[in-house]
Amino acid sequence: MRFGRYVLIATASALFALGSAHAQEEVVRIGTEGAYPPFNNLTSDGKLEGFDIDIAQALCDEMKVRCEFVAQEWDGIIPALQAGKFDAIIASMSITPERLQQVDFSNKYYNTPPGLAVPKDSDINGVGKEDLAGKTIGAQASTTHFNYSTVTYTDSTVKPYPTAQEYQLDLANGRLDAANDDIIALTQWLDSPDGACCRLAGTITPVDEIHGPGAGIAIRKGETALRDRFNAAIQAIRENGKYKEINDKYFSFDVYGD
Amino acid sequence: MSAVDHPAATEVLRPPPPPRGWPRERVIGYILVFLWALALVGLVAYLVSAWKPDMFWRYAPGYLSGVWVTIKLVAISVVIGALLSVPIAYGRMSRNPIIASFAYAYVYFFRGTPLLAQAFLVYYGFGSFRPQLDAIGLWSFFRDAFNCALFAFSLNTAAYQAEILRGAIQSVPKGQWEGAESLGLPRLLTLRKIIFPQALIVALRPYGNELILMVKGSAIVAIITVYDLMGVTRLTYSRTFDFQAYLWAAIIYLLIVETLRHAVDWVEERITRHLRR
Numbered sequence: 001m002r003f004g005r006y007v008l009i010a011t012a013s014a015l016f017a018l019g020s021a022h023a024q025e026e027v028v029r030i031g032t033e034g035a036y037p038p039f040n041n042l043t044s045d046g047k048l049e050g051f052d053i054d055i056a057q058a059l060c061d062e063m064k065v066r067c068e069f070v071a072q073e074w075d076g077i078i079p080a081l082q083a084g085k086f087d088a089i090i091a092s093m094s095i096t097p098e099r100l101q102q103v104d105f106s107n108k109y110y111n112t113p114p115g116l117a118v119p120k121d122s123d124i125n126g127v128g129k130e131d132l133a134g135k136t137i138g139a140q141a142s143t144t145h146f147n148y149s150t151v152t153y154t155d156s157t158v159k160p161y162p163t164a165q166e167y168q169l170d171l172a173n174g175r176l177d178a179a180n181d182d183i184i185a186l187t188q189w190l191d192s193p194d195g196a197c198c199r200l201a202g203t204i205t206p207v208d209e210i211h212g213p214g215a216g217i218a219i220r221k222g223e224t225a226l227r228d229r230f231n232a233a234i235q236a237i238r239e240n241g242k243y244k245e246i247n248d249k250y251f252s253f254d255v256y257g258d
Numbered sequence: 259m260s261a262v263d264h265p266a267a268t269e270v271l272r273p274p275p276p277p278r279g280w281p282r283e284r285v286i287g288y289i290l291v292f293l294w295a296l297a298l299v300g301l302v303a304y305l306v307s308a309w310k311p312d313m314f315w316r317y318a319p320g321y322l323s324g325v326w327v328t329i330k331l332v333a334i335s336v337v338i339g340a341l342l343s344v345p346i347a348y349g350r351m352s353r354n355p356i357i358a359s360f361a362y363a364y365v366y367f368f369r370g371t372p373l374l375a376q377a378f379l380v381y382y383g384f385g386s387f388r389p390q391l392d393a394i395g396l397w398s399f400f401r402d403a404f405n406c407a408l409f410a411f412s413l414n415t416a417a418y419q420a421e422i423l424r425g426a427i428q429s430v431p432k433g434q435w436e437g438a439e440s441l442g443l444p445r446l447l448t449l450r451k452i453i454f455p456q457a458l459i460v461a462l463r464p465y466g467n468e469l470i471l472m473v474k475g476s477a478i479v480a481i482i483t484v485y486d487l488m489g490v491t492r493l494t495y496s497r498t499f500d501f502q503a504y505l506w507a508a509i510i511y512l513l514i515v516e517t518l519r520h521a522v523d524w525v526e527e528r529i530t531r532h533l534r535r
Contacts (some may be wrong), residue, residue, distance in 0.1 A: 004466040075492065078499060102499045138483075142496035159403070160493065166382070170483075173385040175401055 026065045028226075030056050031086035033165040035072040038250050039092040041069060051255075053105045054246045055109055055237075056090040059217075062233040062242075074163065075142050078102055081218060087226065089218035092182070094144045096212040103218040106230040111214025111257030114145055114204040115183035117171060117190060119197055125176055127202040132156045135177035138167035145180040148210045164189070172197040180204070184251065214257060301505075308502050316493045324490030326511060327404070329481065330499035331486060332472045335408050339415035347427070361420070366419035373410070374478045378408040381482040407479040411472065418468050426461035427453060437444075459529055466522035470515050477511075487511065 032052055034042035040052040048069050060067035070086045075140060081089055095105040116137075118124045124131055133155040139146040141160035147159045159176070161167040168189055170176045179186070183203055189195040217230050237243045238256070247254060266506040349361025368376070384391060384400045399405050430453050438448035480489035491507040 038455075075496065079501070098497065098499070141492060147497070160489070161483060162481055169382050173388045174397075175385060175403075183376060 008175060013183050023073060027068055027206060028063070028065045028088060029070055029076055029086035030060075031067045031070045031072045031081055031089045032056070032091040033074045033077065033163075035074070035165065036092060036185060037183065040090075051110075051246065051250045052090050052092055054249070055243070058242045058246060059090075059230060059233040062236050063229050070141060074140065078218070081220060081232060084220075087219065087223075088230070092215045093218050094212045095214060095216040096144060096147075099218065102221070104221050104223065104227055105216035106227050107234055108214030108216050108257070109234050110255040112182055112184050112255050113206055114148065114211065115186050115200050116181045116201045117181070117186045117195075118201040119171065119174065120175065120199050122177065122199075122201070124201050127204050129153055129155060132199075136175065137178045137180055138170055138176040139180045140164055140167065144182075144211050145182070148204070148207065149180045151210065156228055168194065184255065271364055297374075305502070305505070308500070309504060310500075313498060313500065317490075317498075320485075320490045320494065321487065321506065321510065324485055324487040325514075327484065327489075328473065328476050328486040329514070331404070331407060331411065331484070332469070332476050335411035336415055336419075336472055338408075338412040339419050342412065342416035343419035346416060347423040350420060350424045351427070365417045365420060368414050369421070373414050373475050374481070377407060377410045377478060377482055378413055381406040403479075403483045407476075407482060408485050411476065415468060415472055418471075419465070422461050422464040422468065423457070425464075426457035429458045429460045459526075459533075462522065462526055462529070466518065469522075471520055473514055474511060474520065 009019050022048045032040045032048060034040055034048055036052075038050055038051075040048060043049055048071060056069070068086075068253065070080075072075075072080050072085065074091070076090060077089055078099065080086065089103075090109075091208040092110075093099070093105075095108060099105070118125075120187075124135065129152055132153050135153075136157045136159060137149050137153055138159045138161055140163060146158070146160055159167075159170075161170070164181060165186060167176060167179045167181075171179045172194070178201065179198075183200075186200060190198055190200060196224055217227075219226050219230070234243075243256070244254075247256070346361050346364060349357045350365065352358045352361070380400075381403060384406065388397055391400055400409075404492050427449075434452055434456065435448060438452050443452075476486060477488035479486050480492055483489075485493070487507055487510060494503040495501065
């Protein structure tokens with residue numbers, strides 16, 4: 001009888017301690033794609049790495065919360081956020097008017113221009129509509145680059161790919177005449193042995209209605225408190241040098257933009 | 259028609275009507291039907307409330323072309339598969355162990371691996387052998403994603419159809435073969451005039467199923483960049499983030515499948531006329 005009471009009290013206090021420990025450490029679940037090097041990539045042993053991941057970690061440290069990463073296929077990443085599978089998307093997602101109807105965004109945390117990659121022996125030397133007339137262009141589906149291609153290159157065939165890896169394969173084997181993506185994602189691939197087939201045809205001038213002001217952190221609509229904390233954290237790591245430290249680990253110039 | 263052929267049929271005494279009342283099964287049945295009706299009303303109400311004319315007019319042409327690509331893909335690959343299935347079914351029934359094991363291996367591979375994996379293997383796998391394919395002049399065929407899908411689908415459905423055909427032919431009693439032989443009919447003629455007509459009755463339902471499975475299975479070609487119905491749906495969804503894009507696709511797939519089902523019913527009605535009493 002008395003022993004039973006001891007057990008009860010011990011259990012209760014243990015639970016209480018556990019509960020308070022949890023209360024002290026807030027967890028923010030971050031959704032990311034894991035197929036977009038050098039920004040976010042799933043390593044062969046199943047770990048996430050890249051610029052997005054390091055920035056997310058720095059932001060969480062700044063906000064004094066624990067980050068938990070969730071890898072999610074790109075096509076379903078916004079519905080997954082809305083369904084509560086995670087609390088924020090940090091996956092190089094451009095802030096666009098179409099997405100703003102679905103989710104809220106923090107301020108941008110980087111902004112780099114899009115570009116066009118072509119095979120080395122290609123006769124394409126520009127990125128204008130007439131340079132690509134009659135050609136086949138690949139881009140990752142549900143991205144600003146895919147939208148830009150379908151809207152701009154109306155005389156070309158535009159093909160959607162699930163991830164960047166697939167259009168890279170098709171550009172290498174000649175099914176595609178060009179591929180449209182972020183300049184950094186393209187150069188990273190072109191500099192690797194896999195990208196030996198191809199070269200950069202040029203940089204595309206971003207269009208505000210399509211490309212937006214840059215990549216931001218997406219959160220569910222109306223969660224302004226979380227958004228404000230992310231904004232404050234972005235500003236803080238810009239100011240305290242943490243951003244530059246991460247930036248320099250991956251890039252030779254400041255990807256934050258103007 | 260049966261009334262004319264068999265006037266006696268109308269005079270059969272009917273069993274007494276079952277007693278009315280509210281047994282448990284009936285109550286459960288009514289509740290379930292009510293729930294289903296509620297779900298249907300909810301669905302229709304949602305579609306009406308979510309109706310966006312500008313979205314419809316913007317994306318409807320895309321859906322139409324997507325449906326056309328899906329139908330074209332399934333129709334062509336099912337026909338090619340049917341042609342291929344004849345020699346494979348023959349191989350499966352062959353007494354020659356080499357032919358039989360080849361046919362077995364073919365069927366084993368294509369039924370044992372996912373269609374998605376086969377489509378990927380053909381599309382990206384062949385893509386990495388471009389120089390070799392160029393050398394034999396096949397690259398222009400495999401360059402096109404639709405052709406790759408057609409190729410993978412034809413091979414896949416050929417394996418299934420071969421098994422359907424084999425099963426149907428083997429379901430015809432042996433006595434039919436022996437009877438024909440005793441009349442001195444050649445084997446090929448026996449097969450064509452006696453065995454096939456009986457086998458096709460057995461095979462019709464599985465063929466219908468295979469067709470329906472192909473229609474639904476064809477949705478995976480969206481991943482190898484073909485704008486079929488599913489590809490168009492994904493595109494629409496990525497532009498609008500409105501999940502009714504998928505709802506419309508589901509409804510269109512349902513309509514296609516329902517049409518096919520009725521078509522199979524109609525064919526069965528026709529080819530089993532002689533069996534009706």
